[in-house]
Each structure stands twice: as C-alpha cells, then as structure tokens.
Amino acid sequence: MGRHLTAGARRAAGRCDRAVRYRLVSSPAGQVNSAGRVPFGARLAAAMHAAGPLCLGIDPHPQLLADWDLPDTPVGLERFSMTALEAAAEGPDGIAVAALKPQVALFERHGSAGLAVLERLLRRARQAGVLTIADAKRGDIGSTMAGYAEAWLADDAPLAADAVTLSPYLGYGSLAPAVELAEATGRGVFILALTSNPEGASVQHAGAAGDAVARVITEAAAGDNARALAAQTDGGTRPALGPVGLVVGATVAEQASRLGLDLAGVRGALLAPGFGAQGASGASMRAGFGAAWPSVLATSSRAILARGPQMDGLREGIRAAVAELSVPAEDG
Numbered sequence: 001m002g003r004h005l006t007a008g009a010r011r012a013a014g015r016c017d018r019a020v021r022y023r024l025v026s027s028p029a030g031q032v033n034s035a036g037r038v039p040f041g042a043r044l045a046a047a048m049h050a051a052g053p054l055c056l057g058i059d060p061h062p063q064l065l066a067d068w069d070l071p072d073t074p075v076g077l078e079r080f081s082m083t084a085l086e087a088a089a090e091g092p093d094g095i096a097v098a099a100l101k102p103q104v105a106l107f108e109r110h111g112s113a114g115l116a117v118l119e120r121l122l123r124r125a126r127q128a129g130v131l132t133i134a135d136a137k138r139g140d141i142g143s144t145m146a147g148y149a150e151a152w153l154a155d156d157a158p159l160a161a162d163a164v165t166l167s168p169y170l171g172y173g174s175l176a177p178a179v180e181l182a183e184a185t186g187r188g189v190f191i192l193a194l195t196s197n198p199e200g201a202s203v204q205h206a207g208a209a210g211d212a213v214a215r216v217i218t219e220a221a222a223g224d225n226a227r228a229l230a231a232q233t234d235g236g237t238r239p240a241l242g243p244v245g246l247v248v249g250a251t252v253a254e255q256a257s258r259l260g261l262d263l264a265g266v267r268g269a270l271l272a273p274g275f276g277a278q279g280a281s282g283a284s285m286r287a288g289f290g291a292a293w294p295s296v297l298a299t300s301s302r303a304i305l306a307r308g309p310q311m312d313g314l315r316e317g318i319r320a321a322v323a324e325l326s327v328p329a330e331d332g
C-alpha cells in the first residue's frame, strides 16, 4: 500500500484536463492518515482525476463467458478476468479506468478455484497500479465482521483489495471493524445506502418521517469521514474523500434529496452502479446527483463487458463510457 500511480496514469493525468471537470484535484503525494498511510480517498481522487470517474465492473456471468466463447469454468473465468484487466490497465493512454470492481459471487460460484482466480486478479491489478473494489457486500455482527475485514482489507490477506462493499443491515456500527481497518491500512469501504434495484426501497426508504434508513447510513458515514479526514495531514492539498464511501444507485440518485440525504456532505466517494445496462446515462446521473456529482464513481459491468472479448471492443466501450461521464463542470 502507499504506492503511487504508475507512470502511465501520471502521463494521463498530465495530458487531460479533468481536474477542472471534477474539481477533485488531489495528488496522493504528501497526504497521510493517522497510521502514516496514503489514504484511500486520496488515491481514488487521484485515479478519478487521471482516468475519469469510471469503475469497470468485472462480472463474469455465465452468459458473458459463453458470449466470449469461454467455458464456464475457472479457466474461462481466468481468461475473462485477465482480459478485462488488460483492457482497463494497458490502454494506449495508460490506465483507462479509476478502479476495477470484481463481483465476488461470480468467482465464488466456481469454489476455491474461482477464489484463486480472484486472488490473482487482485494481485495483478495491484501490480498494474489499478485500484480494486471487491464487491462482496459483507456485513456481520462486530466480532465476526472483524474476520471479513481482515479477509478483504488487511495488508497480507490473499484477497486484499483497495476497498470492499459492505451491507449495513446489522446496523452501521456493526461495520466498525472494517471501517477501522480500512482507515488504518489506507483502504476504503463502500456501504450500501440506496441501491440501484427496485426492491431496495422497501428497506432503505423505511423509517420514521424524515429519518429513512438510508439517511441514517448516510449521516453515520459523514461522521466517520469527518473524523478520519480531521486526523489526516493533507500535505498542502485539501483532503478530498474520506475512507467511507456509499453505494448510491445511478438509477435512484434523484431519490436522495427527497429522502433528505446530503450526499455531498458525506465527503466520501459515491459508487454508482446502474450506469449502462440498468438504464442510467451520464446525463441522468449528473441530474440525479446534483452537487454530489464530483464525488461519483460510476460503475458499469455488462454494458462494457458485452463489447469483448476483442481488446479493441472493450477499450472502445471504456472510452465511450468515460466520454459520456466527462463533460465540463459548467454542464454538470
């Protein structure tokens, strides 16, 4: 951990003018957390600055494997995953996405051999300088939550990623072991707040008037980020994003203000699934997220992966998605 962007990403950062577009002008250089680590928020902000606010989801669905003419086996899974990584990490302009998000269940369904592929994918992404978000959606009582935290966020864990997705159904406070380990190791978490699926509303909108579950989660994340950011030294640049991000579906972002969610006030990244295959567009996301748009990391899986297996098709899918998300700030 604590690594800096690769030469490719630095070149991309020098070339593009996205600093103006996203107002997330932030270099990891000089920023450290209370444990002396470069914090995840600073690393993600730098990656979004360099490549644009796109996360490529690696979702090896059986149908996609078949469409790529690959077997639904660990061998097919490995080929699929490494091809997606190559498209994201080694574009003509260097690293082409801000992060990769492998969907853990689609590796787990292949058992231990699938998890071994995931380990290799996470390790190779780290070597290539690409941030990873393990989409595991974990959540448990505190004592065993520590086990999940160590599985995904400890330095020496075989499945260590830069961040992991978490489910707060057992209560926001039950996730504390993961929040604390993420902060200590310069990693991050993304906690489900408003999910992109229609069924999410029955839980996330529930609560006393003006006190929806999603609002409770959002305010708790804002509190953790305020504390973490206050403990960071910023090396002369303003710390941008704390270690606690939220998952806010691209398809439901406009519901946030109706529920009283202050997404911009979270001071954490907003992972927004639903861009592409679930129907959200760059324009609908900009409108839905409003003032919180500079913190949004849009994630897309099937819409881009369907362009494979040819490298040109995948890279063109990534390029088009980044272009759709990249408009001047005055239009955003």
Ligand SMILES: O=C(O)c1cc(=O)[nH]c(=O)n1[C@@H]1O[C@H](COP(=O)(O)O)[C@@H](O)[C@H]1O
Binding pocket: 057, 059, 103, 135, 137, 165, 194, 195, 196, 197, 247, 248, 249, 273, 274, 275, 276, 277, 278, 299, 300, 301, 302, 303
């Ligand atoms: O946490 C997630 O990543 C997630 C949360 C959510 O609210 N909605 C959602 O679709 N996701 C994930 O985001 C990805 C969306 O994939 P596509 O619809 O193919 O782009 C899948 O891996 C989902 O599991």
